[in-house]
Amino acid sequence: MLKKIPPLITAELLTILAEMGHGDDLVLVDRNFPGVSVAASTVSGQCIQLAGVDTTQAARAILELFPVDTFVDVPVRRMAVVGEPEAVLAVHKDMQQALDAAENRAVTVKAIERMAFYEAASRAFAVVQTTEARPYGCFILKKGVVFD
Numbered sequence: 122m123l124k125k126i127p128p129l130i131t132a133e134l135l136t137i138l139a140e141m142g143h144g145d146d147l148v149l150v151d152r153n154f155p156g157v158s159v160a161a162s163t164v165s166g167q168c169i170q171l172a173g174v175d176t177t178q179a180a181r182a183i184l185e186l187f188p189v190d191t192f193v194d195v196p197v198r199r200m201a202v203v204g205e206p207e208a209v210l211a212v213h214k215d216m217q218q219a220l221d222a223a224e225n226r227a228v229t230v231k232a233i234e235r236m237a238f239y240e241a242a243s244r245a246f247a248v249v250q251t252t253e254a255r256p257y258g259c260f261i262l263k264k265g266v267v268f269d
Contacts (some may be wrong), residue, residue, distance in 0.1 A: 123160075128181035134169045137151040137247045138186055141264045146245035147187065149176055151212075151258035156250035162243035169249045177215040179251045184223035188265035194229060198241065200259040201232035212255040231259075 125134065141147065145164070150156055159166035171179050190196040197220060202208040220228040233241065241261055242248065249268070251258070 126183055128161075129171060129174055129178065129182050130151050130186065131169065131171070133167070133251060134171070134183075135186075137165060137167060137169060137249075138183065138203040140165070141187075141246050143192075143263045143264060143266050144190065146241070147183070147262045147264065148242045148245045148248040149179055149183070149196060149249060149260045149262060150242075151253035151255065152251065153258050154250060156248045159242050163245050163247050165247040167247045169247065171249060171251045174225065174251045175211060175253040175255070176251050176260065177219055179240060179249060180216055180219045180260070180262075181223070183249070183262075184219060187262065188267050189220065189224050189228055190241075190263040190265035192265070193263060196230045196263045196265070197228055197230040198233050198238070198261045199230055200238040200257050201234055202257055203235055206232055210255065210257055212253065212258040216258075216260055224241065 156168040
């Protein structure tokens with residue numbers, strides 16, 4: 122047991138977060154995303170499964186340890202709704218609130234087309250798959266720098 126590490130952060134996830142460097146991307150996705158197959162193309166080749174956790178819960182825990190990049194204009198991307206690319210769903214609003222609260226600032230999140238999301242996800246460091254039931258609960262977070 123370790124102090125101050127959120128209980129849903131598994132040893133495997135903690136290792137992935139620690140191994141990532143500045144500018145690496147972490148993919149955080151819902152239960153419908155092809156996590157294992159996409160993860161096979163990532164840097165680590167790993168898909169970390171977080172059962173019984175939605176993307177917002179996972180993000181809150183991860184963001185206690187993971188700095189979001191401040192050197193890029195768009196540090197977080199999300200999968201756009203097919204046929205409604207401007208739509209902002211409840212799952213997107215919840216993620217935005219989690220990001221802003223964790224970073225104490227407004228974090229820019231940009232929607233990208235579904236197939237472009239898959240392509241970007243395949244180039245990421247790793248995939249974290251939740252059991253999020255809401256569709257389009259798929260995000261790519263760029264790791265920042267710890268200054269303290």
